[in-house]
Amino acid sequence: MKPRTKMAVAVLAGxxxxxxxxxxxxxxxxxxxxxxxxPAHQLPKSQGGNVVVQLCDGQTTAEIPGLKPGQRMTRxxxxxxxxxxxxxxxxxxxxxxxxxxQAKNPGAAQAPAGSAAGGSGKGRETIAGPGTSSAxxxxxxxxxxxxxxxxxxxxxxxxxxxxxVEQGNKIFHSAxxxxxxxxxxxDMCHPNAANTHPETYPKYQEQLQRVAxxxxxxxxxxxxxxxGATLAPDDPKMRALEAYILAQRKGVPLxxxxx
Amino acid sequence: MAARHKSxxxxxxxxxxCVLRALRNCDRRTFLKISAATMGAVLARGLTPPHTFQLxxxxxxxxxxxxxxxxxxxxxxxxxxxxxxxxSDAHLxxxxxxxxxxxxxxxxxxxxxxxxxxxxxxxYGGDLAQLGEPSQLETGRRILSGLKARVKMxxxxxxxxxxxxxxxxxxxxxxxxSFDWKGVHVVVLQSVYEKDFWTARKMxxxxxxxxxxxxxxxxxxxxxxxxxxxxxxxNNLAKVSHATPILVFSHSPLYKxxxxxxxxxxxxxxxxxxxxxxxxxxxIHGHTHQMLFNQIGNISFYGMLSTAWPWPYAPEGLPxxxxxxxxxxxxxxxxxxxxxxATVLAGGTVDKVYNLWDRNPVTVxxxxxxxxxxxxxxxxxxFASY
Numbered sequence: 001m002k003p004r005t006k007m008a009v010a011v012l013a014g015x016x017x018x019x020x021x022x023x024x025x026x027x028x029x030x031x032x033x034x035x036x037x038x039p040a041h042q043l044p045k046s047q048g049g050n051v052v053v054q055l056c057d058g059q060t061t062a063e064i065p066g067l068k069p070g071q072r073m074t075r076x077x078x079x080x081x082x083x084x085x086x087x088x089x090x091x092x093x094x095x096x097x098x099x100x101x102q103a104k105n106p107g108a109a110q111a112p113a114g115s116a117a118g119g120s121g122k123g124r125e126t127i128a129g130p131g132t133s134s135a136x137x138x139x140x141x142x143x144x145x146x147x148x149x150x151x152x153x154x155x156x157x158x159x160x161x162x163x164x165v166e167q168g169n170k171i172f173h174s175a176x177x178x179x180x181x182x183x184x185x186x187d188m189c190h191p192n193a194a195n196t197h198p199e200t201y202p203k204y205q206e207q208l209q210r211v212a213x214x215x216x217x218x219x220x221x222x223x224x225x226x227x228g229a230t231l232a233p234d235d236p237k238m239r240a241l242e243a244y245i246l247a248q249r250k251g252v253p254l255x256x257x258x259x
Numbered sequence: 260m261a262a263r264h265k266s267x268x269x270x271x272x273x274x275x276x277c278v279l280r281a282l283r284n285c286d287r288r289t290f291l292k293i294s295a296a297t298m299g300a301v302l303a304r305g306l307t308p309p310h311t312f313q314l315x316x317x318x319x320x321x322x323x324x325x326x327x328x329x330x331x332x333x334x335x336x337x338x339x340x341x342x343x344x345x346x347s348d349a350h351l352x353x354x355x356x357x358x359x360x361x362x363x364x365x366x367x368x369x370x371x372x373x374x375x376x377x378x379x380x381x382x383y384g385g386d387l388a389q390l391g392e393p394s395q396l397e398t399g400r401r402i403l404s405g406l407k408a409r410v411k412m413x414x415x416x417x418x419x420x421x422x423x424x425x426x427x428x429x430x431x432x433x434x435x436x437s438f439d440w441k442g443v444h445v446v447v448l449q450s451v452y453e454k455d456f457w458t459a460r461k462m463x464x465x466x467x468x469x470x471x472x473x474x475x476x477x478x479x480x481x482x483x484x485x486x487x488x489x490x491x492x493x494n495n496l497a498k499v500s501h502a503t504p505i506l507v508f509s510h511s512p513l514y515k516x517x518x519x520x521x522x523x524x525x526x527x528x529x530x531x532x533x534x535x536x537x538x539x540x541x542x543i544h545g546h547t548h549q550m551l552f553n554q555i556g557n558i559s560f561y562g563m564l565s566t567a568w569p570w571p572y573a574p575e576g577l578p579x580x581x582x583x584x585x586x587x588x589x590x591x592x593x594x595x596x597x598x599x600x601a602t603v604l605a606g607g608t609v610d611k612v613y614n615l616w617d618r619n620p621v622t623v624x625x626x627x628x629x630x631x632x633x634x635x636x637x638x639x640x641x642f643a644s645y
Contacts, residue, residue, distance in 0.1 A: 173473060182357040183389065188350075188568060191475035191520055195571035195586075197645040207590040221589065225568075227359075259642070 053085070057145055060089050096144050161243075168244025171237050178237075179228035186221065186241075193248035200258040214242060338442030338504050338607045344371045344408070344600045347384025347545040348565030350417060351395045351402075359592065360389075363566040364402050367598040370614065372407050378600060379440065381408045384545030384563045385415025385451075385510035391468050393426045400430055415510040415545060416451040416482070416521075421468040424449075435488055437495050443504045443603055446495065449488065450509035450524055450544075453480040474520040474570075481518065481525040482511040489526065492533050504539040504607025512544045512562060514555055517573030522547050534558055541609040541625075543601065550613050550621065553578035554628040561601070561611045561623065569595030572644045580632050582623075584615065585640040593617050 043052045044061055051067045054060065062085055067073060073081065090096075171177045172193065175185040190196050198214045205212035208220070218241055219230040231238040281289075349364040351357070371381055383403060388395035396418060403410055414434040418427045424434060434449035456479055457467040470478050484492075499505070507513065513530050516522040524530065534540045540558040548570040551562030560578075569587045577583075587595025593616035602610045608625035615621065627635040 173476075182359060183352050184357070184359075187473055187475055189589075190571065191473075194574065195644060200645070207588070217589075225359075225589070225592070 053081075055085050055089055057089060060085060060092070062088065093144065164240060165243045165247040167236075168240035168242070168247075171241055172244050175226070178222060178226050180226045182227045184226045186226070189225070193245045196245050197249070197258075198242075198245050199249055199252050199254050199256075201256060203257045203259065214245065218242070218245075338603070338605065340603060340605045341379045341441050342376075342600055342602045343380050343382060344374060344378040344598065345382040345384055345543070345563050346371065346403075346566060346598045347382075347563040348386040348415065348548055348567060349399060350386055350389040350565070350567040351399050352389050353392075353394050354398055360567045361398070361402070363593065363596060364399070365405075366593070366616070367566045368402060368405050370598055372405070374600070377408050379408070381406050381410045382508055382543070383410055383412050384508070384543075385413045386417040386545060386565075387415070387427075388418050390465070390472060391418055391421030391426070396426055396430055411445075411447065411508075413447050413508050413510055413545070414449055414451070416453075416471050417468075419449075419451060420453075420471040421464050435491060441603070443506050443607060444496075444499050445506045446492065446508070448484055448492070448507065448509045448513075448530075450484050450511045450513065450530075451482045451546075452485045452488075453482060456480045477519070479521070481523055482521055483525040484509075484513075484530050485526070489529055489533065492530070496533065496537075499537075501536050502538055504603070505534060505537045505541070506603065506609070507534065507540065507542045509542060509544045511546050512551070512553075512560060513542050513558075514553060514560060514578075515576070516547070516551075516578065517576040520570075520573055522573055522576070531555060531558060539607045543609075543611075549595075550584035550615075550623075551578070551581050552611075552623050552628060554580055554631055559609065559625060559628040561609070564595075564597040564599060564613060564615065566596055566598065580628060582637045583640045583643045584613070584621070585618070586642045586644060591617060 041054055041058055043054055046052050046063045048063075048065075049068060050063045050065060051069055051071070052061055052063050062081070064073065064081060172186045172190075175183045178185055186193075196214075196217075201214045201217070202211050204210070205216070208216065215233055215238055218238065222228045223230050231241075346364065346367040349360060349367075351360050351364065354361050371378070381403075387399035387403075412431040414424065414427050414431075418424070428434065435447065437444065437446045439445065453471065457470070460478070462470065470476060496505070509524070511524045512522060512527075513524050514527045515524070534542075535556060535558075538557060542558055542560045543563065544560065545563045545565075547562045548565035548568065549562060549572060550564070551560075553560040569584075572583055584595065595615070597613065597615045599614045599620075600612045602612075604610060604625060608629060610622060610624045613621045613623065621637050623637050624635045627637065
């Protein structure tokens with residue numbers, strides 16, 4: 001009995017190690033793919049080897065005196081420093097209040113929720129299409145981050161988004177891309193992603209005994225009815241599936257926690 | 260990812276394997292112990308075999324005094340009450356690829372074989388195969404041959420569009436036929452013909468099949484009975500008295516529910532016009548995988564459940580008379596699926612039992628539909644679709 005138990009333990013340990021290795025490899029791969037997809041801004045080198053940070057305008061930078069890579073600021077220091085950065089930007093653009101620019105610019109992608117009465121119905125038509133942003137028709141503030149986009153930008157963004165959603169569409173409809181071992185794909189139960197109700201997450205999912213996100217349910221479906229291997233949260237396939245499912249529910253009000 | 264959850268299905272099969280392993284080498288005493296424990300576990304979970312209540316339903320329907328009350332006086336043209344069962348939309352792959360769907364149709368066969376008294380016949384409602392492969396159709400035929408009652412076959416689009424019905428017809432005969440049973444005239448239609456969308460797109464047979472197999476693509480044409488078959492139907496019904504109850508089986512609903520998903524028959528109105536002169540017409544259809552019923556003039560429509568998976572209700576076009584079934588639990592393979600029976604009453608109208616697995620069955624009475632919802636409304640769902 002004893003040697004057998006030992007062997008079983010060894011086998012179990014071995015399979016756990018193998019499983020975690022596979023998971024780690026998959027996770028790292030997913031993170032890399034994700035990282036590559038994001039643009040990296042070039043920062044000027046610090047003379048004294050200090051940390052250099054950049055404002056979200058992609059131009060204004062500053063060096064934090066005495067802070068070496070790997071070290072951390074206190075919250076008070078961080079607040080002080082971010083105030084300085086903002087002041088620097090305002091010094092460069094003395095005639096612009098940036099909050100105002102975001103709220104009032106008709107070319108901005110989405111008005112803040114508070115300012116758009118009945119906003120849920122507004123978003124139904126297009127995703128911030130070029131038709132809504134004709135700079136020529138409106139007198140708008142120019143020159144800052146948000147006002148500097150043109151119709152062309154919106155067209156490109158829309159095309160990029162639609163391409164991403166289309167990738168999700170393909171995966172959603174393909175047992176092969178989903179890695180199903182039994183020939184089952186998402187659309188077999190969810191035509192046009194019907195009955196996936198992404199707007200109801202996060203919500204407590206009794207069967208999982210925890211609060212679930214859409215991706216938890218996607219993974220559950222992949223593992224059980226589809227009989228495939230679950231995806232890392234950052235896996236490009238998971239991201240594309242989420243994009244497709246969310247895109248099918250455009251205009252539906254968010255209702256987290258709804259059962 | 261570390262916290263893997265297990266579905267009800269997985270847990271069930273683990274429990275089952277555990278018991279079977281234990282049974283392999285056990286003496287009589289141990290066997291009795293295990294079976295007692297198993298019974299205890301079943302009771303503790305509040306599970307009761309569905310057939311207990313199902314039998315009452317059928318026995319009552321076949322012999323009870325309520326049968327045909329109010330309808331018998333409507334001038335039945337000599338039809339006698341009977342029951343038939345149905346199994347539909349199994350969408351089989353080969354057993355080696357997908358045990359899941361095979362298990363579901365086997366469960367339905369067991370259900371029907373457990374009915375006492377046995378139904379007069381079993382209608383198979385179409386979509387036996389998932390992608391029309393001969394091996395898939397043959398797998399289905401082997402499983403259905405385990406039914407004790409005689410089987411009437413209907414074809415679905417998943418059986419048809421790989422070879423345009425060649426293998427299915429070789430196995431099961433012509434897809435359009437009629438027969439008379441206890442005073443009722445029964446017609447089985449092939450309602451899933453489609454206008455050629457494949458030649459111009461240079462699709463292979465498999466591409467054609469896969470296109471039709473998806474609901475939410477705009478590439479395929481809409482289902483139709485077609486002119487030729489409508490002519491056949493007219494001729495077939497020409498000699499039948501208008502007082503004779505008519506029972507029509509079609510895979511697609513013979514009305515227009517939701518076009519984008521082909522929950523639809525393009526020439527539905529023309530088919531309905533052919534059926535209009537008859538006093539009592541019931542259409543039983545597959546394809547929609549949900550509790551679905553409708554009444555148009557003299558015609559009552561009932562959709563059948565699938566054994567494989569439930570479809571969501573379409574975002575629009577749902578008939579007013581339909582009472583939705585509760586949302587299916589995605590964690591339970593069998594929830595929202597099932598099979599069913601129908602009782603043809605003395606007057607020739609049809610009560611239908613939706614035998615939803617793991618739930619109480621729902622009976623939809625002819626009197627509900629024929630009174631346009633005024634009487635015998637089925638219970639409302641607690642959770643309708645989102």
